[in-house]
Amino acid sequence: MSFLETVPEVRHPxxxxxxxxxxxxxxxxxxxxxxxxxxxxxxxxxxxLLCPIxxxxxRRHPTRMHLTRALEDLYGASAHFxxxxxxxxxxxxxxxxxxGERFLPPADAGGGRVAAGILSLAMExxxxxxxxxxxxxxxxxxxxxxxxxLRRIRSLRDDRQAYATERFLALLCAGEPLGRxxxxxxxxxxxxxxxxxxxxxxxxxxxAPVTAVAVGPxxxxxxxxxxxxxLGAGGAHAGARRAALPPPVLVTPQRLRxxxxxxxxxxxxxxxxxxxxxxxxPEELEALTLANGVLGGGAHGRLFRRVRExxxxxxxxxxxxxxxxxxxxVEAGIDAGAYEEVRDEVLAQxxxxxxxxxxxxxxxxxxxxxxxxxxxxxxSAAALSHFYTRELNLGFLRxxxxxxxxxxxxxxxxxxxxxxxxxxxxxxxxxxTRQPVEVA
Amino acid sequence: xKTLQRVASARLDEEVLLARAGGMRVGVVRKPGxxxxxxxxxxxxxxxxxxxRGVDGREHAVPEGSAHxxxxxxxxxxxxxxxxxxxxxxxxxxxxxxxYTTNYYFSTAGRFDQCxxxxxxFVQHPLITEERVEKEKGIIEQExxxxxxxxxxxxxxxxxxxxxxxxxxxIEPAGDVASVRATRAADLQACYDNFYRPENLxxxxxxxxxxxxxxxxxESLLDSPQPxxxxxxxxxxxxxxxARRLEESFAVTRHNLWLAWRERGGVxxxxxxxxxxxLSSLVLDLALDHSSEYHDDLYRRGVVxxxxxxxxxxxxxxGYALINGQTEDPERFLAEIQAAVARFLDAGVRPEDxxxxxxxxxxxxxxxxxxxSALASSVLNALLEDMEPFSMLAEVEEATVExxxxxxxxLLDPARAAVALLRPxx
Numbered sequence: 001m002s003f004l005e006t007v008p009e010v011r012h013p014x015x016x017x018x019x020x021x022x023x024x025x026x027x028x029x030x031x032x033x034x035x036x037x038x039x040x041x042x043x044x045x046x047x048x049l050l051c052p053i054x055x056x057x058x059r060r061h062p063t064r065m066h067l068t069r070a071l072e073d074l075y076g077a078s079a080h081f082x083x084x085x086x087x088x089x090x091x092x093x094x095x096x097x098x099x100g101e102r103f104l105p106p107a108d109a110g111g112g113r114v115a116a117g118i119l120s121l122a123m124e125x126x127x128x129x130x131x132x133x134x135x136x137x138x139x140x141x142x143x144x145x146x147x148x149x150l151r152r153i154r155s156l157r158d159d160r161q162a163y164a165t166e167r168f169l170a171l172l173c174a175g176e177p178l179g180r181x182x183x184x185x186x187x188x189x190x191x192x193x194x195x196x197x198x199x200x201x202x203x204x205x206x207x208a209p210v211t212a213v214a215v216g217p218x219x220x221x222x223x224x225x226x227x228x229x230x231l232g233a234g235g236a237h238a239g240a241r242r243a244a245l246p247p248p249v250l251v252t253p254q255r256l257r258x259x260x261x262x263x264x265x266x267x268x269x270x271x272x273x274x275x276x277x278x279x280x281x282p283e284e285l286e287a288l289t290l291a292n293g294v295l296g297g298g299a300h301g302r303l304f305r306r307v308r309e310x311x312x313x314x315x316x317x318x319x320x321x322x323x324x325x326x327x328x329x330v331e332a333g334i335d336a337g338a339y340e341e342v343r344d345e346v347l348a349q350x351x352x353x354x355x356x357x358x359x360x361x362x363x364x365x366x367x368x369x370x371x372x373x374x375x376x377x378x379x380s381a382a383a384l385s386h387f388y389t390r391e392l393n394l395g396f397l398r399x400x401x402x403x404x405x406x407x408x409x410x411x412x413x414x415x416x417x418x419x420x421x422x423x424x425x426x427x428x429x430x431x432x433t434r435q436p437v438e439v440a
Numbered sequence: 441x442k443t444l445q446r447v448a449s450a451r452l453d454e455e456v457l458l459a460r461a462g463g464m465r466v467g468v469v470r471k472p473g474x475x476x477x478x479x480x481x482x483x484x485x486x487x488x489x490x491x492x493r494g495v496d497g498r499e500h501a502v503p504e505g506s507a508h509x510x511x512x513x514x515x516x517x518x519x520x521x522x523x524x525x526x527x528x529x530x531x532x533x534x535x536x537x538x539x540y541t542t543n544y545y546f547s548t549a550g551r552f553d554q555c556x557x558x559x560x561x562f563v564q565h566p567l568i569t570e571e572r573v574e575k576e577k578g579i580i581e582q583e584x585x586x587x588x589x590x591x592x593x594x595x596x597x598x599x600x601x602x603x604x605x606x607x608x609x610x611i612e613p614a615g616d617v618a619s620v621r622a623t624r625a626a627d628l629q630a631c632y633d634n635f636y637r638p639e640n641l642x643x644x645x646x647x648x649x650x651x652x653x654x655x656x657x658x659e660s661l662l663d664s665p666q667p668x669x670x671x672x673x674x675x676x677x678x679x680x681x682x683a684r685r686l687e688e689s690f691a692v693t694r695h696n697l698w699l700a701w702r703e704r705g706g707v708x709x710x711x712x713x714x715x716x717x718x719l720s721s722l723v724l725d726l727a728l729d730h731s732s733e734y735h736d737d738l739y740r741r742g743v744v745x746x747x748x749x750x751x752x753x754x755x756x757x758x759g760y761a762l763i764n765g766q767t768e769d770p771e772r773f774l775a776e777i778q779a780a781v782a783r784f785l786d787a788g789v790r791p792e793d794x795x796x797x798x799x800x801x802x803x804x805x806x807x808x809x810x811x812x813s814a815l816a817s818s819v820l821n822a823l824l825e826d827m828e829p830f831s832m833l834a835e836v837e838e839a840t841v842e843x844x845x846x847x848x849x850x851l852l853d854p855a856r857a858a859v860a861l862l863r864p865x866x
Contacts (some may be wrong), residue, residue, distance in 0.1 A: 074803075075806075099803045154693050155693040300523060370530075371530055372550075378475055405589045
């Protein structure tokens with residue numbers, strides 16, 4: 001049976017901890033991602049701030065310099081924390097990667113020093129951070145990293161694309177958890193104490209459901225043993241209760257809203273949000289995937305053809321879906337003067353799709369594109385890791401071949417039905433003024 | 441039977457077979473058991489080629505951004521858009537125009553032959569008309585504008601203008617809105633006719649296939665070779681920066697600062713360029729990256745923060761080491777960095793630090809060569825720069841503490857430093 005046809009076993013080294021391993025010796029680098037999920041709620045900024053603080057050192061490696069040196073010594077292994085939104089949760093991730101044994105120089109190959117070293121360091125980062133005198137973290141470390149987070153929040157608008165994305169989500173999902181950024185507001189971050197961040201650390205270790213995905217040249221038993229001894233019955237968190245999180249809030253729009261903000265920008269950022277009811281099962285999900293592909297899933301999408309290729313209104317225009325939350329987003333960089341044309345074109349194309357007015361050839365291009373990626377999964381550790389993580393998030397764990405078979409079976413009426421479920425909610429434009437261009 | 445030259449790395453478990461097909465250099469990387477296959481076709485003709493002598497001996501000057509504009513036009517195809525042709529095959533594809541090169545690539549699971557045919561067809565048979573050029577201008581203008589709001593992008597080119605008097609890397613690869621609007625079909629046709637010739641093109645394919653069959657297939661898809669090539673006219677560049685410091689106000693909340701030390705000149709291509717890149721990267725890792733005590737001191741005292749980056753960039757006729765970051769106090773930032781660099785040069789390199797940083801570099805080299813796409817890209821870049829594919833590991837292993845120290849003294853010369861600063865708008 002081929003690699004792509006089998007579903008890797010999901011192990012449970014501890015209650016509330018799911019581990020999926022896809023060992024593959026061809027890859028030069030092993031990846032292991034540990035995801036800790038919490039609601040997007042009031043302590044979210046503390047969890048966000050926890051990430052850089054944990055990267056500042058451990059008792060054994062007391063500064064970031066010492067930590068980096070330890071990683072360099074392991075042939076450039078990496079251990080990095082991140083905080084992001086997934087569906088409608090906050091996901092704090094620890095991403096580990098290291099060079100596979102057979103690609104190490106002979107002196108270091110064999111014995112598993114590198115893998116053991118990075119796994120041990122992962123636990124150390126979360127369990128044994130460098131402490132302050134009578135405080136959870138050194139005062140200067142806490143103050144410095146909090147200031148950095150504040151600066152990041154204040155300078156968000158320097159990155160127009162990131163700012164526009166955040167504003168769009170905030171306006172689209174006002175009052176819903178997804179509408180609040182996981183890093184919080186300036187006021188929330190200023191109010192944080194080291195004790196809040198320490199409480200967030202303990203909460204991750206004792207309440208957060210954990211999903212671990214490990215892919216590449218690695219020994220699943222070694223990782224399972226490690227997680228079991230860390231988070232399982234014999235470890236420090238034996239009594240942890242990792243309850244599943246509530247499902248995302250679903251919203252039905254009452255009318256189409258339009259919002260415009262002005263900043264000095266050379267190119268206006270256009271976002272169009274639609275709502276839909278999340279797919280009930282994998283078949284509906286694949287119909288939705290193909291509907292998105294036909295609309296704006298890439299250079300083969302009809303928005304790209306109509307808005308860019310035929311009307312030269314944008315360099316790029318794409319659509320993406322948040323399946324569990326039920327949001328379709330169309331995004332483009334446009335001339336602000338073309339706002340109405342682009343808005344109307346998007347609405348017209350969505351309406352045509354809902355009526356089934358698309359070519360078979362468009363559907364087949366969308367299908368071929370997704371299938372191509374699925375067939376290529378086994379060549380990339382990162383792509384395979386991403387695939388299984390997504391499957392676990394969605395709650396339908398399939399092998400790539402199973403997903404491909406489901407995609408093959410999707411009919412055009414199912415694609416049209418998926419598009420018919422898209423309800424226009426918000427159009428957002430970040431626009432502004434710019435200098436006229438003089439042509440010699 | 442083609443004559444195949446085999447270049448292999450046992451440590452990386454990779455090999456490439458090199459040959460010529462129809463005058464074009466071809467590299468075949470075999471990846472048994474892999475389900476995707478990739479191809480990357482490129483040439484050393486990039487955005488800096490704005491003046492050249494044609495095969496007919498005439499000198500040409502084309503608008504900035506012409507190489508990039510030409511890349512766009514090739515994707516339009518002669519009779520059908522390349523997007524549609526690759527789209528039907530489900531392939532991933534794109535192109536890219538850098539300062540010195542342009543390339544076109546795809547990756548596919550199971551449709552390699554058809555995709556290869558599309559690639560070699562659209563690159564060999566463009567249709568460049570005034571009408572088609574006019575239609576593309578709106579799209580490229582949006583692409584150009586997309587970057588104009590980005591402080592990193594803006595500051596990077598401000599720095600290039602401080603570092604260099606005449607080198608065309610002062611200008612963005614896509615040009616600006618005015619140069620895009622000034623571009624004519626004849627400019628693009630001149631670029632194409634003089635450089636898109638088999639002797640300039642390099643094709644690298646990677647996947648699970650028989651090299652002989654792939655080469656035969658490539659040969660069958662190529663037009664008759666045309667001898668000769670245009671010659672890019674490079675300006676003479678003085679050895680010192682054009683300006684010690686350039687500043688602009690920009691829509692940023694903090695000062696965004698770039699400090700660079702430029703090389704006196706280039707070392708051409710091939711092994712000298714690879715060696716220069718490796719040693720310079722090791723120098724910067726040891727001097728100012730996260731594991732250095734100099735960086736640690738700056739970070740802990742709040743002089744630098746997580747926006748701080750170091751890097752080295754070089755090609756045939758330029759090179760520079762760069763640090764960049766955001767700060768409230770640019771004068772202190774600059775003074776402290778320069779003092780840290782002086783301390784590093786004075787103290788020299790400890791062997792244990794060198795070994796540790798080299799070890800991390802080893803890991804980086806190994807793991808960037810994973811997928812067929814990454815391999816095709818890496819081998820293509822090596823061939824376009826006259827380097828032996830997969831030879832970086834050996835070059836890193838040959839590096840010594842003495843060579844790194846010597847490189848540090850050459851590179852981090854205060855007389856060749858320049859600063860670009862974006863100040864927050866009032």
